[in-house]
Amino acid sequence: xxxxxxxxxxxxxxxxxxxxxxxxxxxxxxxxxxxxxxxxxxxxxxxxxxxxxxxxxxxxxxxxxxxxxxxxxxxxxxxxxxxxxxxxxxxxxxxxxxxxxxxxxxxxxxxxxxxxxxxxxxxxxxxxxxxxxxxxxxxxxxxxxxxxxxxxxxxxxxxxxxxxxxxxxxxxxxxxxxxxxxxxxxxxxxxxxxxxxxxxxxxxxxxxxxxxxxxxxxxxxxxxxxxxxxxx
Amino acid sequence: xxxxxxxxxxxxxxxxxxxxxxxxxxxxxxxxxxxxxxxxxxxxxxxxxxxxxxxxxxxxxxxxxxxxxxxxxxxxxxxxxxxxxxxxxxxxxxxxxxxxxxxxxxxxxxxxxxxxxxxxxxxxxxxxxxxxxxxxxxxxxxxxxxxxxxxxxxxxxxxxxxxxxxxxxxxxxxxxxxxxxxxxxxxxxxxxxxxxxxxxxxxxxxxxxxxxxxxxxxxxxxxxxxxxxxxx
Amino acid sequence: xxxxxxxxxxxxxxxxxxxxxxxxxxxxxxxxxxxxxxxxxxxxxxxxxxxxxxxxxxxxxxxxxxxxxxxxxxxxxxxxxxxxxxxxxxxxxxxxxxxxxxxxxxxxxxxxxxxxxxxxxxxxxxxxxxxxxxxxxxxxxxxxxxxxxxxxxxxxxxxxxxxxxxxxxxxxxxxxxxxxxxxxxxxxxxxxxxxxxxxxxxxxxxxxxxxxxxxxxx
Amino acid sequence: xxxxxxxxxxxxxxxxxxxxxxxxxxxxxxxxxxxxxxxxxxxxxxxxxxxxxxxxxxxxxxxxxxxxxxxxxxxxxxxxxxxxxxxxxxxxxxxxxxxxxxxxxxxxxxxxxxxxxxxxxxxxxxxxxxxxxxxxxxxxxxxxxxxxxxxxxxxxxxxxxxxxxxxxxxxxxxxxxxxxxxxxxxxxxxxxxxxxxxxxxxxxxxxxxxxxxxxxxx
Numbered sequence: 001x002x003x004x005x006x007x008x009x010x011x012x013x014x015x016x017x018x019x020x021x022x023x024x025x026x027x028x029x030x031x032x033x034x035x036x037x038x039x040x041x042x043x044x045x046x047x048x049x050x051x052x053x054x055x056x057x058x059x060x061x062x063x064x065x066x067x068x069x070x071x072x073x074x075x076x077x078x079x080x081x082x083x084x085x086x087x088x089x090x091x092x093x094x095x096x097x098x099x100x101x102x103x104x105x106x107x108x109x110x111x112x113x114x115x116x117x118x119x120x121x122x123x124x125x126x127x128x129x130x131x132x133x134x135x136x137x138x139x140x141x142x143x144x145x146x147x148x149x150x151x152x153x154x155x156x157x158x159x160x161x162x163x164x165x166x167x168x169x170x171x172x173x174x175x176x177x178x179x180x181x182x183x184x185x186x187x188x189x190x191x192x193x194x195x196x197x198x199x200x201x202x203x204x205x206x207x208x209x210x211x212x213x214x215x216x217x218x219x220x221x222x223x224x225x226x227x228x229x230x231x232x
Numbered sequence: 233x234x235x236x237x238x239x240x241x242x243x244x245x246x247x248x249x250x251x252x253x254x255x256x257x258x259x260x261x262x263x264x265x266x267x268x269x270x271x272x273x274x275x276x277x278x279x280x281x282x283x284x285x286x287x288x289x290x291x292x293x294x295x296x297x298x299x300x301x302x303x304x305x306x307x308x309x310x311x312x313x314x315x316x317x318x319x320x321x322x323x324x325x326x327x328x329x330x331x332x333x334x335x336x337x338x339x340x341x342x343x344x345x346x347x348x349x350x351x352x353x354x355x356x357x358x359x360x361x362x363x364x365x366x367x368x369x370x371x372x373x374x375x376x377x378x379x380x381x382x383x384x385x386x387x388x389x390x391x392x393x394x395x396x397x398x399x400x401x402x403x404x405x406x407x408x409x410x411x412x413x414x415x416x417x418x419x420x421x422x423x424x425x426x427x428x429x430x431x432x433x434x435x436x437x438x439x440x441x442x443x444x445x446x447x448x449x450x451x452x453x454x455x456x457x458x459x460x461x462x463x464x
Numbered sequence: 465x466x467x468x469x470x471x472x473x474x475x476x477x478x479x480x481x482x483x484x485x486x487x488x489x490x491x492x493x494x495x496x497x498x499x500x501x502x503x504x505x506x507x508x509x510x511x512x513x514x515x516x517x518x519x520x521x522x523x524x525x526x527x528x529x530x531x532x533x534x535x536x537x538x539x540x541x542x543x544x545x546x547x548x549x550x551x552x553x554x555x556x557x558x559x560x561x562x563x564x565x566x567x568x569x570x571x572x573x574x575x576x577x578x579x580x581x582x583x584x585x586x587x588x589x590x591x592x593x594x595x596x597x598x599x600x601x602x603x604x605x606x607x608x609x610x611x612x613x614x615x616x617x618x619x620x621x622x623x624x625x626x627x628x629x630x631x632x633x634x635x636x637x638x639x640x641x642x643x644x645x646x647x648x649x650x651x652x653x654x655x656x657x658x659x660x661x662x663x664x665x666x667x668x669x670x671x672x673x674x675x676x677x678x679x680x681x682x
Numbered sequence: 683x684x685x686x687x688x689x690x691x692x693x694x695x696x697x698x699x700x701x702x703x704x705x706x707x708x709x710x711x712x713x714x715x716x717x718x719x720x721x722x723x724x725x726x727x728x729x730x731x732x733x734x735x736x737x738x739x740x741x742x743x744x745x746x747x748x749x750x751x752x753x754x755x756x757x758x759x760x761x762x763x764x765x766x767x768x769x770x771x772x773x774x775x776x777x778x779x780x781x782x783x784x785x786x787x788x789x790x791x792x793x794x795x796x797x798x799x800x801x802x803x804x805x806x807x808x809x810x811x812x813x814x815x816x817x818x819x820x821x822x823x824x825x826x827x828x829x830x831x832x833x834x835x836x837x838x839x840x841x842x843x844x845x846x847x848x849x850x851x852x853x854x855x856x857x858x859x860x861x862x863x864x865x866x867x868x869x870x871x872x873x874x875x876x877x878x879x880x881x882x883x884x885x886x887x888x889x890x891x892x893x894x895x896x897x898x899x900x
Contacts, residue, residue, distance in 0.1 A: 001483060001507055001543070019296045026730045026767070027753040029746065052767075059771065077807035101771025101813030105344075108768040112337075112550070113557025113599060115350055115368035119775065120816035124794075124847035127812060136347035136377075145368075157747075162507075162543035168433060168853055169764055170731050171747040176766045180558070184703065196542030201400060203545035204766075206515050208485050208507070208560045221746035227754040229739040233701060233725055233761070256548070258512045259535040261528065279826050284549075302495035317586055329587065332511065333553025333595030340550040344768070345775025345817060351557065352598035356576075356629035359594060389529075394761035401512050401546055403529040408548045412776070413696075428760030435763035436548075440703050440725070440778045453528035459536040460523045 003213045004192070008038035011212045014083035015044050015151055018071075022053040022107065022147070022178040023061060027080075027224050031060050031172030032155040032217040034188045040064055046071040046141040050147060052103060059079035059222055068092065076100035080224070099127060102144050104177055109146035111180020111209065116145045123214045152182025155216070156205070159189035160196070163210030164203045172204065174210055179205045188216040235395040235445045236424070240270035243418045243444045247276050247383055250303075254339065254379070254410040255283040255293060256386035259312075259456050262403030263292050264387040266420045266448040272296055278303040282379060284335060284406055289313035291454055300324065308332035314455070331359060334376050336409055341378035343412020343441065348377045384414025387448070388437070391421035392428070395442030396435045404436065411437045420448040465657045466638040471682060472606050474499040475653075476565055476636050479604060487511060487556065487596060488495060489566030490534040492606040496565055508562055513552050517546025531587040533592060539659040553592065555567075556612050557599040564600035566593065568607045568632070570622040573648040573657035573669035577605065578624035597628030609637035609666050618642070618649055639663055641680070648672050653680045683875045684856040685898075690824050691719040691765070693871075693898060694783055694854050697822060698724050705774065705814060707784030708752040710824040714783055725761075727779055731770050734762025751810060765774065775817040782818035784811060788840040791852040791887035792868040795823065796842035803835045808845060815846030827855035827884050834886035834896045836860070836867055845871060857881055857900070866890050871898045 025031030025189040055062035072094040087093035118141035132143040154175040157168035192215035257263030285296035304326040319325035331353040350373035364375040386407040389400035423445035484506045508517040510532040518539035526537040562615035570578040579591040641653040648670030691713035702724045726735040726751040736757035744755040788796040797806040853860045859871040868886030
């Protein structure tokens with residue numbers, strides 16, 4: 001079940017204007033750098049992007065914002081960049097802010113074939129406006145619907161040619177959840193290995209969820225907040 | 233955060249008459265053999281057991297059935313043993329049969345703090361009787377509630393002293409789901425290792441879910457259906 | 465001549481397409497794995513938590529931690545992955561499994577299926593069958609056309625408690641291949657030497673016969 | 683004297699109990715990790731997918747794949763585990779995290795909290811705050827008692843858009859420690875040199891003062 005494609009351009013070739021696209025990563029950690037570059041190059045427009053964050057001015061989804069490729073962002077935390085703010089305030093960009101756990105769970109729900117889930121996040125706040133509230137065991141929950149994305153674009157550490165994926169450390173974040181949730185799931189990996197090389201006990205995303213995989217290149221892996229202790 | 237207890241007897245010491253107890257495993261694969269032996273020895277009674285299967289006559293939960301310790305079984309597939317059938321037909325034992333995926337998902341829901349989930353399994357069948365049916369995108373789903381178990385007793389392959397767990401092959405099955413779902417979670421492991429020895433990327437059950445862990449012993453690991461090919 | 469169980473499995477195997485992820489139920493469906501056409505690459509899912517199921521192990525190489533949903537000892541193929549039961553049924557529910565093959569006691573002309581319970585007899589449970597039939601996008605049933613008493617198992621309405629409603633897409637029985645359509649069972653093929661008349665007489669539910677019905681070739 | 687940010691963190695650290703799993707928010711809460719009392723063993727959860735967060739890495743040892751929810755480079759301690767964001771918020775929602783410490787712009791006497799949005803200003807989002815406050819069983823807020831204009835941030839009702847309702851259990855401000863009870867803010871301790879009168883004057887919501895209010899010791 002070989003899922004290998006040559007590179008990012010080929011992997012994202014059918015992402016169409018107006019598509020709903022999930023993009024993995026938390027901040028700039030674990031983002032599909034190669035695919036974002038390819039999407040910028042392709043110039044596809046009017047995208048709805050589901051991603052926890054929106055990148056920074058000159059990296060990540062920020063690059064797509066700069067090209068005005070994004071019609072709507074669905075995120076939990078945005079605005080680490082000036083262009084984003086400008087487009088938002090001018091009305092060029094639509095933003096839907098949702099709690100981070102709700103975002104994660106709506107991805108998982110899609111991957112698990114659950115049409116909707118209940119979460120207490122946002123009860124009594126403006127997030128609850130227009131949503132069904134339901135009590136279980138004396139506590140209130142909001143009904144939140146599974147996402148329905150055309151494409152999920154994720155970044156993994158290792159992957160095999162069958163599409164099995166393993167993530168590294170906190171670069172895992174939303175990636176395995178989105179990988180399950182796309183109608184078409186595209187994975188870029190730091191290390192593409194032959195089938196059989198990954199321990200089947202340690203697979204985070206089974207290949208059944210992945211439609212295309214390729215060996216990424218030139219990862220920058222930018223650090224947003226470098227915090228260190230002085231020498232030992 | 234050391235969670236280590238000496239042995240099964242100590243691990244299950246507060247399991248009380250009438251408790252709701254989840255037991256991991258699929259058939260006899262990945263069952264908490266040591267804890268079952270300890271529960272039989274302790275003689276605790278009137279248990280509600282949530283487990284995919286009910287063991288065989290002389291092994292697994294079958295041993296508890298023989299001692300008439302089980303008031304109710306919640307399972308997807310039972311009756312590989314004669315004593316079970318006798319108790320069921322005589323009305324000594326109550327059985328609630330639920331679809332396997334529903335069983336798994338109700339465990340997961342408990343571990344994820346989701347009070348209820350929607351699944352299409354059982355729509356239009358007797359499983360749906362008395363349950364809320366709801367349509368999403370033209371398809372019908374049943375509302376199924378999270379389990380609320382006093383104890384979850386699971387078996388893992390490797391575990392560290394902080395309670396982090398790794399399962400082997402298909403002995404994983406319901407174990408990680410139940411591990412998340414117990415008010416008290418007890419894990420027995422084939423290999424108990426010092427903290428720091430397991431790769432944090434490969435943990436299946438983070439220690440936060442586990443309250444007690446011990447090194448199991450004398451695993452029989454019985455095979456229910458031995459199927460082989462003749463010599464190479 | 466009616467098909468043997470092996471021939472039913474062999475016929476079903478022709479429905480496999482390259483790249484399919486497939487869940488094979490217990491019994492005849494399991495045999496389908498033995499007849500996968502050459503050039504067709506499929507991955508077998510076992511709902512107890514495995515993608516990439518291989519054949520039975522060689523004698524002495526059985527591993528008690530490695531079983532299929534029928535609790536049989538098995539092996540894995542390269543590229544396999546293990547996961548928990550929630551993810552397993554999650555991928556089934558989300559439609560990631562392309563084809564499910566399972567047995568049935570009864571199928572109705574609307575595609576309802578009954579295969580888990582006979583009232584009055586000991587009930588062992590539905591296992592994963594209800595999840596599979598409610599979720600799979602493509603369900604093929606492997607079954608005998610009639611029960612041992614000679615009564616049709618392809619009915620207008622099921623008489624046994626249902627496993628799922630309006631879900632079966634295709635039936636491969638010992639005497640025929642049929643699609644389940646909005647209008648009833650549509651006869652596609654007949655077993656070698658079996659006449660359309662015989663199939664008609666053994667099908668209690670609405671049977672649609674259009675044009676020439678080819679004979680299966682083995 | 684008002685407490686410094688470090689002292690607020692230090693005072694909150696005294697609330698930690700051995701065996702606690704703790705989620706520390708961005709800002710003052712992060713500093714709590716520096717003041718964990720000796721003999722108290724806690725595990726830090728970072729909601730982007732880590733249990734067992736350690737201190738910042740030594741210079742040159744930073745790993746871009748290893749960050750906390752504030753996007754800062756971090757390390758892990760032995761026994762750590764990585765997981766996805768759904769499991770991370772799942773364990774929070776299921777009450778497995780014993781304590782959440784976070785900042786606030788306003789807290790009401792009923793325990794409502796506002797900390798994510800100021801109308802008219804650029805809104806960056808709630809991140810994981812709404813999940814945390816809706817789910818945690820024990821929430822301590824680290825905050826300044828008054829805003830820069832000198833207005834109280836402990837109110838009868840929040841004026842800013844809410845993050846969560848009736849969830850805050852305790853507040854450690856720069857001048858006081860208070861429990862949030864069914865009857866209002868209950869004063870527990872005052873900062874060194876701060877009088878009860880001053881706390882009274884700076885608390886807009888209902889304040890309960892019973893008996894002698896001890897001074898915090900550092």
